[in-house]
Amino acid sequence: NAGVMQNPRHLVRRRGQEARLRCSPMKGHSHVYWYRQLPEEGLKFMVYLQKENIIDESGMPKERFSAEFPKEGPSILRIQQVVRGDSAAYFCASSPTGESVGSPLHFGNGTRLTVT
Amino acid sequence: AQSVTQLDSHVSVSEGTPVLLRCNYSSSYSPSLFWYVQHPNKGLQLLLKYTSAATLVKGINGFEAEFKKSETSFHLTKPSAHMSDAAEYFCVVSDPRMLIFGKGTRLHILP
Numbered sequence: 001n002a003g004v005m006q007n008p009r010h011l012v013r014r015r016g017q018e019a020r021l022r023c024s025p026m027k028g029h030s031h032v033y034w035y036r037q038l039p040e041e042g043l044k045f046m047v048y049l050q051k052e053n054i055i056d057e058s059g060m061p062k063e064r065f066s067a068e069f070p071k072e073g074p075s076i077l078r079i080q081q082v083v084r085g086d087s088a089a090y091f092c093a094s095s096p097t098g099e100s101v102g103s104p105l106h107f108g109n110g111t112r113l114t115v116t
Numbered sequence: 117a118q119s120v121t122q123l124d125s126h127v128s129v130s131e132g133t134p135v136l137l138r139c140n141y142s143s144s145y146s147p148s149l150f151w152y153v154q155h156p157n158k159g160l161q162l163l164l165k166y167t168s169a170a171t172l173v174k175g176i177n178g179f180e181a182e183f184k185k186s187e188t189s190f191h192l193t194k195p196s197a198h199m200s201d202a203a204e205y206f207c208v209v210s211d212p213r214m215l216i217f218g219k220g221t222r223l224h225i226l227p
Contacts, residue, residue: 004159033214042206042217043160056213091159104150105215109159 004108025094122218139207
């Protein structure tokens with residue numbers, strides 16, 4: 001059973017370009033979470049999605065960032081007009097249920113975004 | 117609101133000696149707590165979890181953690197460190213819709 005798959009593993013973008021990060025959850029998991037890890041920091045919650053629905057986006061920056069989890073295909077985290085401060089590791093996690101209480105999340109290996 | 121504080125950003129121990137990584141939590145209700153490990157350029161792996169059953173929780177790779185409500189602590193221990201334990205360790209508390217991470221403790225193993 002494949003784990004959470006993220007691609008690309010590394011992504012380099014120039015300032016002003018767009019970054020698209022993909023996440024395929026574990027088989028049978030319909031809940032996806034995106035977290036961001038800045039250097040020397042722990043992971044910070046960004047957004048929680050179910051298929052075709054955003055459940056909680058309280059951790060998402062108000063501008064330039066968007067996320068989707070369509071009925072078919074992977075979840076996409078999109079960052080428009082990237083700036084140097086967006087450089088970070090972005091982790092996707094999935095779970096079979098929507099309640100994280102008592103349920104650990106399964107994390108992917110992350111996408112490391114570098115903005116030059 | 118839930119939060120975790122990892123008291124040490126770096127811990128160094130010699131191979132074969134005990135490991136102690138400290139974590140204190142704050143929660144308005146009975147929390148679920150986890151320890152995750154992150155090896156360089158890798159994803160996060162769950163070491164162990166506490167969900168209000170036994171207060172002493174055994175995890176993978178010989179790690180264990182004890183939930184102490186009176187001290188609001190959930191420290192991670194291992195009797196004997198191995199070189200392969202060198203990694204970043206995160207203490208995590210659950211919130212109904214997300215996991216809240218501590219800032220991490222980097223564990224260095226000295227030969």
